[in-house]
Amino acid sequence: MALMAQHSRESVTIRPGVEMPDWSAVASPRAEEALAAIVKLFRFADGFAEYSAAEDLVRRTLIALYGKSGVAPSAVEIAMAARLEQGQTEAALDALSRRDLVVLDEESGAVKGAYPFTERDTGHRVRLGSAVLNAMCAVDALGTGAMFARDCEIDSSCRQCGAMIRVTTAGDGERLASVAPESAMVWNGIYYEGQAATSLCTVIAFFCSPAHSELWLEGRDNSDGYPLTMGEALEVGKAIFRPVFSAT
Numbered sequence: 581m582a583l584m585a586q587h588s589r590e591s592v593t594i595r596p597g598v599e600m601p602d603w604s605a606v607a608s609p610r611a612e613e614a615l616a617a618i619v620k621l622f623r624f625a626d627g628f629a630e631y632s633a634a635e636d637l638v639r640r641t642l643i644a645l646y647g648k649s650g651v652a653p654s655a656v657e658i659a660m661a662a663r664l665e666q667g668q669t670e671a672a673l674d675a676l677s678r679r680d681l682v683v684l685d686e687e688s689g690a691v692k693g694a695y696p697f698t699e700r701d702t703g704h705r706v707r708l709g710s711a712v713l714n715a716m717c718a719v720d721a722l723g724t725g726a727m728f729a730r731d732c733e734i735d736s737s738c739r740q741c742g743a744m745i746r747v748t749t750a751g752d753g754e755r756l757a758s759v760a761p762e763s764a765m766v767w768n769g770i771y772y773e774g775q776a777a778t779s780l781c782t783v784i785a786f787f788c789s790p791a792h793s794e795l796w797l798e799g800r801d802n803s804d805g806y807p808l809t810m811g812e813a814l815e816v817g818k819a820i821f822r823p824v825f826s827a828t
């Protein structure tokens with residue numbers, strides 16, 4: 581019998597009855613391994629310690645506004661939509677930034693990103709209705725549809741050769757509708773330093789084929805991670821982002 585690593589399905593309650601990550605989204609062993617590695621890396625239990633209802637409301641409002649317009653909302657817009665005071669909103673944004681759930685501009689304090697989205701041109705474009713967003717990484721792009729319970733189209737490129745990669749979803753983001761080219765996959769690298777946007781997210785990318793992810797890895801110091809089929813990467817994305825708007 582083959583030895584298989586047993587991972588405890590660790591999670592943290594982010595609002596009554598809602599666990600992060602949502603392990604029910606994961607069916608394949610490799611997606612389970614990759615997700616367990618991400619959970620360990622981020623230490624979700626610490627990251628969400630004393631996560632307040634105000635922070636949760638600000639995070640959900642921010643991501644909802646982002647998804648509608650395709651642009652990071654201002655603290656004023658978030659405060660108005662969430663019916664919170666400006667000061668309360670800004671304090672929650674600061675707290676979310678310390679948890680690495682939101683990225684703020686160091687000087688102006690403006691929102692520059694909120695996982696799964698960023699103002700940076702990452703090359704991972706997600707079309708959601710009329711909005712086009714930059715996803716932080718390949719897994720974030722794939723989790724976007726299920727997070728909003730809407731289908732989306734993802735345009736990206738092979739990190740090794742630049743070939744175009746296109747993924748569309750079905751079932752309100754819950755499953756893949758099409759993957760082109762068919763051999764396209766995701767390398768789910770595991771590396772974290774300070775902030776996911778500038779570490780983990782840079783090593784979770786699309787490739788046109790497993791051969792090209794291997795070629796890309798050859799030139800790198802850190803090759804820790806998991807090769808995932810598009811379907812496995814979708815499972816990881818759903819597990820991480822579905823809880824954002826989940827109700828009990």
Ligand SMILES: [Zn+2]
Nearest residue numbers: 738741788792
């Ligand atoms: Zn390629």
